[in-house]
Amino acid sequence: MKRHFQVTVNGETFQVEVEEHQEQAGQTIAPPVSLSPGPTVIAKPGRLAAAPPAPPRDNRTVTAPLPGTVVEVKVKPGQRVTAGQILIIIEAMKMENEIPAPTGGVVREVLVEAGATVSSGQPLVTLA
Incomplete structure (x- = not known):
């Protein structure tokens, strides 16, 4: 019997087909999985903040x-x-992470707002 699953790995979605085989002892085993690329972007709720070019x-x-x-x-x-x-x-991942100032100064610009989705390395705040 073949079963179909949709699996997302590191933001890339794959359609997976798994075929079950019966062993003589009645245990079910699965052969190696074949992957076929699917859509690479999955829409998530919330707004996506446009990432400005990364400053030095x-x-x-x-x-x-x-x-x-x-x-x-x-x-x-x-x-x-x-x-x-x-x-x-x-x-x-359902945990709140506090982002501290690395040094003292004056906030020059806030580049995001509450509700925005951010990616790793995206600038959030600039200090003067």
Whole structure:
């Protein structure tokens, strides 16, 4: 008997067909799985934030350490922050991750808003 499954691995979706075989002892075993590429993008709820071109890496640009959804933006442009102060909270895998300021300074620009989906390495906040 053949069974069909849709599997997503690292954001890429595959249609999988598995054929079950019966052994003499009555146990079911499956042969190696064959994969056929399917659509590579799966729509998720929420808004996708447009990723601006990545600026040079420095202590003044705070980037997302992992992909997820922005739950809360805790700072505004012009606000003074200290090293370690929480700037943004990102939800990933049902866990909230606090993104701290790497150094003290003044928030120059907030590049995302609550509800936006961000990718790993995407700039979130720039400091002056």
